[in-house]
Amino acid sequence: MPVLLADDEGLVRSGFKVLLDVEDDITVVGEATNGAEAVERARATRPDVVLMDIRMPKLDGIQATAQITGMAGLERVRTLVLTTYDTDAYVFDALQAGASGFMLKDAGPAELLHAIRVVAAGEALLAPRITRRLISQFTARRTVSQVAEDRLAVLTERERKVLALVGQGLSNQEIGAELHLSPATARTHVSRAMAKLGARDRPQLVVIAYRTGLVSPDG
Structure with missing residues (x-):
């Protein structure tokens, strides 16, 4: 490597x-x-x-x-x-x-x-x-975008939940356990959310989760 x-x-x-x-x-x-x-x-x-x-x-x-x-x-x-x-x-x-x-x-x-x-x-x-x-x-110092709902509208309810958990720093295995999914299925939902939101990688999903207010800076 x-x-x-x-x-x-x-x-x-x-x-x-x-x-x-x-x-x-x-x-x-x-x-x-x-x-x-x-x-x-x-x-x-x-x-x-x-x-x-x-x-x-x-x-x-x-x-x-x-x-x-x-x-x-x-x-x-x-x-x-x-x-x-x-x-x-x-x-x-x-x-x-x-x-x-x-x-x-x-x-x-x-x-x-x-x-x-x-x-x-x-x-x-x-x-x-x-x-x-x-x-x-x-992110607490930045204003949540007024178009947050429009941006998240492309996601299914399950994908929103997955995005929120990604924003909290959970791994695919932890997301699967939280939502009663296999790690592979959790990974698929993460990948779909990434594609729909135009995120390059998982860290950018975290940014989106905070900037749209899906995850609170306090929790």
């Missing part, structure tokens, strides 16, 4: 590289010291995952993520964003830019490796410890 490291701090990149290089299924294929380099390296190496810092010179991690996710030929590249939790006010924007998940910079090695593998497999890393709280925090 090829991984690209994007962080302006050399010690951080070195630490990640040491950790990842000993894994049999992970290979560090490049490093970038700013967002512009991250875009260039992603185009050149086509990694499965970009481990992306938010705060970098020249081009920040959000702008770099948006460019990578919108670039032809890089549709399969996933971005795992690094955040310092309470101090980063950009997480919601990163989701909109196409980030597939978030990791805390002080996460342990096992957490980081798990996150990379989850994102590489095409799933979203929506860990309740960070993403749900941050999304709630920053």
Whole structure:
């Protein structure tokens, strides 16, 4: 699994590289010291995952993520964003830019490796410890769209329920258990909701769930 490291701090990149290089299924294929380099390296190496810092010179991690996710030929590249939790006010924007998940910079090695593998497999890393709280925090400052009902009108009642559960950070297995469905059926409903709403991936479904008011920032 090829991984690209994007962080302006050399010690951080070195630490990640040491950790990842000993894994049999992970290979560090490049490093970038700013967002512009991250875009260039992603185009050149086509990694499965970009481990992306938010705060970098020249081009920040959000702008770099948006460019990578919108670039032809890089549709399969996933971005795992690094955040310092309470101090980063950009997480919601990163989701909109196409980030597939978030990791805390002080996460342990096992957490980081798990996150990379989850994102590489095409799933979203929506860990309740960070993403749900941050999304709630920053979407609470935004006005719910007046066209929310019109946007959700394309969904069936079951798909609305599934979207609400996705917004709460539940996995397909957890959604299935909640609605008495098999995980495969839950995944199908998630995929249909994604297609109907024009969402690129699961994190963007979370954004829609909050922005339309289907999920409350307080719960």
